[in-house]
Amino acid sequence: MKTSTLVAWMLAAIALVTVLAYWDEQKESAAMLNDFAQEPLALADALSASPEHLTAAIHAVERPHAVRVFVAKPGTEGLTASDGSVLRSKALEGSHGAVRLSRPEAADLGLPARTALAGVRAFEAADGRRWTVAVVATAQAFRDREMRGQWRLVLCVVVASGLVLAFGGLAMRTQRKELELSHQLAVTTLRNERDERLVRADKLATMGALATGIAHEVSTPLGVIVGRAEQLLPKQTDDRARRAVESILQQTERIDAVIRGFLSLARGAEPSLAHREAAAVARTAVELVEHRFEKAAVRLTTDIPEDLPKIACDARLFEQVLVNLLLNACDACDRNATAGTVHLAVRRGEQGDVEFTVTDDGVGISADAAERATEPFFTTKPEGNGTGLGLAITNEIVKHHRGSLTLRPRADGRGTRASVSLPIAGDDHA
CATH class of the missing domain: 3.30.565.10 (Histidine kinase-like ATPase, C-terminal domain)
Known part of the structure; x- marks a missing residue:
């Protein structure tokens, strides 16, 4: 595998792990916000259940810069805070149940400019009129913990990516060295094989030259042997002696055929x-x-x-x-x-x-x-x-x-x- 392809796969793997980790973090954050939203909703339920003690209960529930309670009185517009101020909130007026407020909306209600969760409940007073109570709690502490968790996630991903890239780089460096050594070994092997082939070719050339020289030197005495044997053959009256001369002629013919075959091989000709x-x-x-x-x-x-x-x-x-x-x-x-x-x-x-x-x-x-x-x-x-x-x-x-x-x-x-x-x-x- 090429280095560029390997690096691309490593980066793709790191990106995939990062996306999956971020998606899981966001999913977990949303689930925790939903759980957190149940707290102001439970307080709103408790306040709407005892309207005769509403004022005392509001002072008991509220916490500065963390939890605020608002009441929508019959015949009035806006939300009345515990200090008597009247505020307008499109997100809360006319709402019911759990409501998520944006940072600007939370700031308008006197809370930190961070995400806030509200629980809104309507109830009837003793005179039969319909009131609405809204408990708004800031998610600042939760969001701070979430932010720290995200930074820890980023740090873990960076560290893990650094380790992957470091070990990947080390592996590629080792692989490159191995490839270089393999290449050097292959070159050395080819060089040795080439040298061996040259030595063998030289020996074969020497052998061919030697065979040619021997054939040339042998042909003359071989011709003499054939000539003398042919002269002796007609003069032999004894069958045993005649067979011996014929055997000499056969073997000289064989020697001549073998020598010619060797010469053909030495010259590179194909055998018949x-x-x-x-x-x-x-x-x-x-x-x-x-x-x-x-x-x-x-x-x-x-x-x-x-x-x-x-x-x-x-x-x-x-x-x-x-x-x-x-x-x-x-x-x-x-x-x-x-x-x-x-x-x-x-x-x-x-x-x-x-x-x-x-x-x-x-x-x-x-x-x-x-x-x-x-x-x-x-x-x-x-x-x-x-x-x-x-x-x-x-x-x-x-x-x-x-x-x-x-x-x-x-x-x-x-x-x-x-x-x-x-x-x-x-x-x-x-």
């Missing part, structure tokens, strides 16, 4: 996606790493159902994703005291995707290391055993396939859990 059987891609990756697991004496188990949907992927690149995850898990088990087990499970996810999950019971990974695992050149392996590029490349491949990669320690604290989610191909979404 095709609809592939998820189960077939997973089994191919397992076949590519089986020999490494046998050499490390690490057990590899799989759970790959046959009824899995298709995924849109570049088969060579995504197979490399699974290969990297499986080999990392194998290395983690190989570094353990006793060689362990790696498990690959493939499932259809609940969010319209296919989940490839690799779990191991190796040395494990900390939560902090899991968050940084996909940063280029970050590795937890001993020096000389890792470049820190495997998971970085894996993560980039997964992103280009519109998927996600998550790494975290296993719930039981033994080993690591790596999971890749890839969208189901469009025609298999049903």
Whole structure:
């Protein structure tokens, strides 16, 4: 909420409280005046009830500058006071019951120029003539108390308003400081995130340059290997030797396809996606790493159902994703005291995707290391055993396939859990 709006609401609340308090004060004042008016009316009733003792009763009732009694005699005009003076009062002449007099009218009757209340009663004398008696009492004392009460009300409202404004100002000042701190924190966070993105971009650029250089350097000896293998193939008469040469040619073709895929990613090109059987891609990756697991004496188990949907992927690149995850898990088990087990499970996810999950019971990974695992050149392996590029490349491949990669320690604290989610191909979404 804006400061001006908040101040406006505070002032509106103060004004509303002031109006309600003033209205209640006026209502209470009117009720008390009505009660006060009953006193002169009761005195007028008492005087009219005993006309034979009227003069004595008038002297007993009257109080200087507070209560006066007037009598309207038959056949005369005006009101006769106890001192014999005759006064005219339009408010009292011809009236009956309780009458409220204004300040000028009260002053004309010899009372303080303040509000006055009168009680007017008519009665018959012994000779049958009709007289009228009026008892007029000033409300000066009551009105003075009322005025003091109003001033107390004003003082209370002013004090309350001052407290509201003071605490409101303090709250707004605190809020402004908090907003400034939040803004500074947000700016600092954005700056840090920007710096991290720049560092990451620099590392990715370095990784791209490195991949380009490696591809260039590897292409020449790879061409030599292909050429020699093609020369040897026609000369092989033994089936076993022929299959070995064919395997060399297949793997060199695979290496060439993977390198070209890496180069495309490094240049920012979109991968060539095709609809592939998820189960077939997973089994191919397992076949590519089986020999490494046998050499490390690490057990590899799989759970790959046959009824899995298709995924849109570049088969060579995504197979490399699974290969990297499986080999990392194998290395983690190989570094353990006793060689362990790696498990690959493939499932259809609940969010319209296919989940490839690799779990191991190796040395494990900390939560902090899991968050940084996909940063280029970050590795937890001993020096000389890792470049820190495997998971970085894996993560980039997964992103280009519109998927996600998550790494975290296993719930039981033994080993690591790596999971890749890839969208189901469009025609298999049903």
